[in-house]
Amino acid sequence: MNAIVLTAFWGVVMMFAGAFLKSKSLPKYLAIAGIIIVFLANAIELKTQTSFFNIDLHNMIRTDSFNLTFIAVAVAATFLLFILNGKDFENIGIHVSEYFALIFFILCGVALSATFNTLLLMFLGIEIISIPLYILSGSEKKNLKSNEAALKYLLMGAFSTGIMLMGIAFIYGANENGSFFISNINLGAQPISPMFVVGLVFLLVSMSFKVSAAPFHFWAPDVYDGAPMVVTSFMATVVKVAAFIAFIRLFDNAFGKIHTQWQNLIVVITIATLLIGNITAVFQQSVKRMLAYSSIAQAGFMMLALLSLNDKGKEGIIIYSAAYSLATIGLFAVLVKMKDYTIDGFNGMAKKYPAIAVSAAIFLFSLTGIPLTIGFQAKFMMLLSVIEAGGYFWVVIIAVLFAAVSAFYYFRIIQAMFFKPALPDENSLAAGKSFKIIIVITAILIILLGVYPELLVGWIYS
Amino acid sequence: MLGTYFTFPELLLWIPLIAGIVAFFIKNEKAVKAWSLIASLIILAVSVVGLCYSDSSKYLSYNQVSYYWLKYLGNSFHLGLDGTGHLLSFLTALAYPLIFLYSYNRKWQNANNYFGLMLLTQAGIMGVFSAMDALLFYFFWELALIPAYFLCSIWGGKQKIATTFKFFVYTFTGSLLMLTGIIYIYLHTGPRIFEDTTQAAHNFGMLAFQHANLSGAEQGWLFWLFFAAFAVKIPVWPLHTWQPDTYDQTETSVVMVLSGLMVKMGLFGVMRWMLPVVPEGVSQYGNVAIILAVIGIIYASCVAMVQDNLKKLVAYSSIAHLGLMTAALFSQTELGVQGVIVQMFNHGVNVIGFWIVVDILIKKSGVKYISELGGVAIKAPALTIMMIIIGLANIGLPLTNGFVGEFLMYGGLFQYNYVFAAISILAIILSAVYVLGMIRKVFYGNVSEAASKMTDLTTYEKIALGVVVIIIFITGVYPQPIIELTKNATALLVK
Numbered sequence: 001m002n003a004i005v006l007t008a009f010w011g012v013v014m015m016f017a018g019a020f021l022k023s024k025s026l027p028k029y030l031a032i033a034g035i036i037i038v039f040l041a042n043a044i045e046l047k048t049q050t051s052f053f054n055i056d057l058h059n060m061i062r063t064d065s066f067n068l069t070f071i072a073v074a075v076a077a078t079f080l081l082f083i084l085n086g087k088d089f090e091n092i093g094i095h096v097s098e099y100f101a102l103i104f105f106i107l108c109g110v111a112l113s114a115t116f117n118t119l120l121l122m123f124l125g126i127e128i129i130s131i132p133l134y135i136l137s138g139s140e141k142k143n144l145k146s147n148e149a150a151l152k153y154l155l156m157g158a159f160s161t162g163i164m165l166m167g168i169a170f171i172y173g174a175n176e177n178g179s180f181f182i183s184n185i186n187l188g189a190q191p192i193s194p195m196f197v198v199g200l201v202f203l204l205v206s207m208s209f210k211v212s213a214a215p216f217h218f219w220a221p222d223v224y225d226g227a228p229m230v231v232t233s234f235m236a237t238v239v240k241v242a243a244f245i246a247f248i249r250l251f252d253n254a255f256g257k258i259h260t261q262w263q264n265l266i267v268v269i270t271i272a273t274l275l276i277g278n279i280t281a282v283f284q285q286s287v288k289r290m291l292a293y294s295s296i297a298q299a300g301f302m303m304l305a306l307l308s309l310n311d312k313g314k315e316g317i318i319i320y321s322a323a324y325s326l327a328t329i330g331l332f333a334v335l336v337k338m339k340d341y342t343i344d345g346f347n348g349m350a351k352k353y354p355a356i357a358v359s360a361a362i363f364l365f366s367l368t369g370i371p372l373t374i375g376f377q378a379k380f381m382m383l384l385s386v387i388e389a390g391g392y393f394w395v396v397i398i399a400v401l402f403a404a405v406s407a408f409y410y411f412r413i414i415q416a417m418f419f420k421p422a423l424p425d426e427n428s429l430a431a432g433k434s435f436k437i438i439i440v441i442t443a444i445l446i447i448l449l450g451v452y453p454e455l456l457v458g459w460i461y462s
Numbered sequence: 463m464l465g466t467y468f469t470f471p472e473l474l475l476w477i478p479l480i481a482g483i484v485a486f487f488i489k490n491e492k493a494v495k496a497w498s499l500i501a502s503l504i505i506l507a508v509s510v511v512g513l514c515y516s517d518s519s520k521y522l523s524y525n526q527v528s529y530y531w532l533k534y535l536g537n538s539f540h541l542g543l544d545g546t547g548h549l550l551s552f553l554t555a556l557a558y559p560l561i562f563l564y565s566y567n568r569k570w571q572n573a574n575n576y577f578g579l580m581l582l583t584q585a586g587i588m589g590v591f592s593a594m595d596a597l598l599f600y601f602f603w604e605l606a607l608i609p610a611y612f613l614c615s616i617w618g619g620k621q622k623i624a625t626t627f628k629f630f631v632y633t634f635t636g637s638l639l640m641l642t643g644i645i646y647i648y649l650h651t652g653p654r655i656f657e658d659t660t661q662a663a664h665n666f667g668m669l670a671f672q673h674a675n676l677s678g679a680e681q682g683w684l685f686w687l688f689f690a691a692f693a694v695k696i697p698v699w700p701l702h703t704w705q706p707d708t709y710d711q712t713e714t715s716v717v718m719v720l721s722g723l724m725v726k727m728g729l730f731g732v733m734r735w736m737l738p739v740v741p742e743g744v745s746q747y748g749n750v751a752i753i754l755a756v757i758g759i760i761y762a763s764c765v766a767m768v769q770d771n772l773k774k775l776v777a778y779s780s781i782a783h784l785g786l787m788t789a790a791l792f793s794q795t796e797l798g799v800q801g802v803i804v805q806m807f808n809h810g811v812n813v814i815g816f817w818i819v820v821d822i823l824i825k826k827s828g829v830k831y832i833s834e835l836g837g838v839a840i841k842a843p844a845l846t847i848m849m850i851i852i853g854l855a856n857i858g859l860p861l862t863n864g865f866v867g868e869f870l871m872y873g874g875l876f877q878y879n880y881v882f883a884a885i886s887i888l889a890i891i892l893s894a895v896y897v898l899g900m901i902r903k904v905f906y907g908n909v910s911e912a913a914s915k916m917t918d919l920t921t922y923e924k925i926a927l928g929v930v931v932i933i934i935f936i937t938g939v940y941p942q943p944i945i946e947l948t949k950n951a952t953a954l955l956v957k
Contacts, residue, residue: 369638370608371601380641387645400638407634411627419615419623454534 001051001063002041003071003111010034011104018097027097028086034104035079042071046459059181062117069318069459070114070245074238077325078107081238084333084438085230092139092228099139102132103234110238113246118180119168119254122246126164126210129239130157137227137235149226156209156219164206170199171254182254192258200255204265207250210243213303214272217296221280224292232288233332236295241321244302248317252309259309266307267395273300274402281409288341290409291331294367297406298324301382301399307392308385315460316381322449322456323378327363330442334360337429346413348422353429355436357417359443364410366446369403374449374456379403469527470512471541471592474551475585477505478558482581482609491573495566498577502558505584509555516548516947532597536654536662540594545948546733546803550591550726553810556933557722558584561715564818564926568825576617582609583719590727595666596644599735600637603691603727607633610716610724617713625707632704636691643687647739650674671739672954678742685743688736689751695728696784698751699758709777714821717773721780722814726806729784732791733799737955745957748792752879755792756886758785763892767899772820772830775900776813779856782889783809789886790871794957798874803948804941805867808855811937812864815852815930819845822923823904827912832900837909841916846905848919848927853897855934858890863937 017030045051046068089099109128116122134157138150172178174196176186187196205216212220224232255262277297284290302320305313334356338345350357366375386396449456481501488494515524526542543551558580570576586606593599607630614626644666651674654665664670676684694701709717737744762781769775787805790798822845823838824830839846855862858869868890875883904913919927937944 365608371604380645383642384645384649387642388649393642393646396642397639400642401635404631404635404638407631411630415615415623415627418612453532457534 001053001055001061001115002045003038003068003075004061004108004115005053006034006038006041007104007108007111010038011101011108014097014101014104018095018101021097024090024096025087027100028082028089030097031100031104032079032082032086035075035082038107039072039075039079042068042075046072060118060121061112061115063115066314066318066460067114067245067249069456070241070321071111072459073318073322073325073456074110074114074242075107077238077322077329078103078234080326080438080442081230081234081329081333084329084435084442085233085336088230088336092230093141095139099136102136105132106234106239110242113242114249116246116249117182119171119182119250120180122182122250123164123168126243126246127161129242130161130210133157133231133235133239136231137223139231140228143226143228145226146228147226149223152219152226153223160206160209160216163202163209167199167202167206170195170202174199182250185254187258192261200262201265203250204262207243207247208269211240211247211299211302212296213269213299214276214296215269217273217276217299220296221289221292224295225286225289229288229332229336232292233329233336236291236332237325237328240295240299241302241317241325244299244305244317244321248305248309248314251306252314256309263307263392266303267392270300270303270307270395271398273297273303274399278402278405282405284409285343286341287335287343287345287413290343291328291335294406294409295328297402298367300402301379304382304386304395304399307395308389310385310389312381312388313385315457316378316385318460319374319381319453319456320378323366323374323446326442326446326449327366327375330363330439331360331367333435333439334429337431337435339428343412343416344423346416347420349417351422353431353436355440356429356431359439360417361414362443362446364414366450368407368410372447372450374446374453377450377453469523469541470508470515470525471543471547471551471588472527473508474505474512474543474555474588475541475592477501477508478581478588479585482578482585485581486574486578488574491570494574494577495562498581499559499562499566501581502555502562502584506555506559509552512543513548513552513947516543516545518950526594528594530656530658533656533660534662535597535666536648536651536664537595537597537666538656539598540667541589541592541598542594543592544951546730546951547591549803549807549944549948550730551588553726553807554584554587554591554723557718557810557814560814560818560926560929561718564822564923565715566922567920570617572616576613579609579613580716580719583613587719587723587727591730594668596648596668596671596735597666599731600641600644603640603731604634604637606724606727607637610720613716613719614708614712617716619711621707622711625704625711629704629708632694632701636694636701639687640691643684646680646684646687647671647674647676650676650680668734671735674739676740676742678746681740681743682746683743684740685736685747688731688740689747692728692731692736693751693754695731696725696788697728697781698754698785698788699761699781700754702758702762702781705781706774706777709780710771710773714773714817714824718814718817721777721817722810725780725784726810729787729791729802729806732788733951733955737791737794744792744794748794751792752789752882755785755789756882758782759789759886759889760892763889763896766896767892769896770831770833772824772832772900772904775832775896776816776820779816779893779896780809780813782893783813783856786868786871786886786889789882790874791955793874793878793882794955795874795877796952796956797870797877799952799955800945800948801867801870801872801874803951804937804944805864805871807944808863808867808934808937811930811933812852812855815848815927815934816856818923818927818930819849819852822919823916826916828915829912832903834912835904835910836907836913837905838913838916839905840909841913842918844919844924845916848931849905850901851931851934853901855938857894857897861935861938863934863941865938866941
């Protein structure tokens, strides 16, 4: 609750700041201050289980420690993005504080989609996330690719929103209890009515679209490629994992009872996502585009939590969110500072910027799932949850084989950084000392969480 | 003090780890060489002292230690050295000073990174040999690979990046398959209750794995998941294809770590995490593993005979030897398993000696092809003597250490199935053909152009090879200490 109110409030503050602050660099500090406030308020709510704001919401929002922990992860990831790339928002265009304001509004949507208890609030949360993103992805006005990304995202997003709304309507119509509450959906007699099935499938399709799972992933590479890098970084991490949380909470609470009936659909989507994401990523030359496909591939791994739908899976999705966000934001942060976005641009980086190269290698290890990084714990929990749920061991085997495929493209960057000589033309990183320190701290955090995942898991059970 | 504050497995893990991390920051080449050599000698000393405390009555206080780690998963940081662990950690501790010593005069690019990564690899290997929790074992198994990956990719031939990546992908895929197997078994273990009465739903401990509640059919396919990881590492035919390329392209001192120590990780994995954990799976499919191993022996020996590239010759010879060890191990006879343990140590020593000779040849003459060498004995008589002794040990001549292990292994194989034994015994004849053929062509005959550049051994090289030769004779004549050390370990592995 704290996070929902404060992010919305701070979004308004940022908008006014745009009108009154003349300085271009000040909004960044204001945004960082705001994100710290949101994080602390959320942490207090997590520890004390009481909110600053005592509003009667008629049970439409549920703030248990799982939801709040996820919000903490999302806010922390945004904080990391701000301190790493806050300055790069200034290069997108002139409306710096608006960009920050929009991100705060998105965070409000993230908090809603992590805590909703009714179908309507879920819709609201997803839409509050999507609409500012349409603007942000097109915020580089003079860049044709950015415009294309925004339009594509808007059209496809609107389409999927329509399907989602339709699905909600069907579910509401089929629900004998006549309620929007996700825990109060009466499935009626078996077999389930066709109307209900249609509603479920529509929701499944639209949510798969939001998390860019195949075969509904086609927008993702172009949008991620076209949007300004810092926006891509935010979109591919915080937004994606928020959509996953919404996905899991919806299907767990509303349709968990008939899990076995839609499990096979999830299996198909999971395998298709892993296949398309991993195989296509291998062939990319642009690192930005490769990370777009890698984010699809990682979504395939996160889908395993929907397949298992047990406690381990839910715990795993939090760890996965943190692991994936930390590493991807870190990699994008390095990429933003580079001039050449191709893999060759990384050539010989270890010689010139050893600290950044080693940190980037740790990010890549984490994404691949090498032990001692949080990425390993994330993948481990996913595999554990599916094997524990039973029955789909062959999906696990396929998933780990694709995890091995992912080494092909992640390690290409490592090979470029450490084993190849630098290109003759100077590809210097526009990175200051503080940037380097934060990148190294992020890498240390990845290792620390990999060794002591209790630091994160403990929050869920607090 | 010892045993109260720290134990041997801890020392063997932390000393190389810390020494390795420190080495990264020593920019002076001379200093980092001296630092690493001293560190590796200290590790050797610790390991030798550890051998004196190795009998089972002292096991609990000196050779095992357990900390809480990832408690909520039922895992702990449990290290322990049994007889086999002692032997292999001693081999690891012994190999590093030899490797550092023989190449002491060499100039290294980025010496600090080289020595740092080498010591980190050593820490990873030590961890594999002492991990008593399955998850911990998996951690070390992967972590030993990462510094090795960097070592192989930075120092070596022109194709090193591609070949090393092949090696990495093979190993990584195998490891991930093993991970799924580990998770599956883990979920079939009972709850773990820690000393502070906290409880976890399942247990990663080694004993819990040995008593996991698994049906015969489950063990059957779990066998293959584990075998995938270990067979890549050993390597067993047909998963060996990464090895000759990687050995050819990688810097030879790194290859010594790979072929002397890291392949033993595979055999050790079979011993600790496969034979006792999925016994029914082994009895179903152990035969298939032996057949693959025997095919590998003959195949690799034949390829080695026609090999012109010195490094690939040693690589294929190594595949043949490891194939024999794999076959003997899966035979699960007392003789065979005992032979494998002895041979693991002896092969480690021999192959490191073999690589040292090959590396000296290649570095001094500038060529790696047998056809371009000849008459080296005239230029480098000491090197020739060393090579002949090591070569004879490699063939398994009596009185050398190679004989002891091979004799036991063939004995075991004969007890198991005389057809397999008869076929694989061809390996001895074939190894005599390619080793002696190589010695004849390289060391005798007319002095070739490349060979005329040869000089004889330097002091450091003499010391390193001298130690190898002394060990070859000592363990060849008196292998009893090794057998005594490891006799308890065989009990679990024999059917």
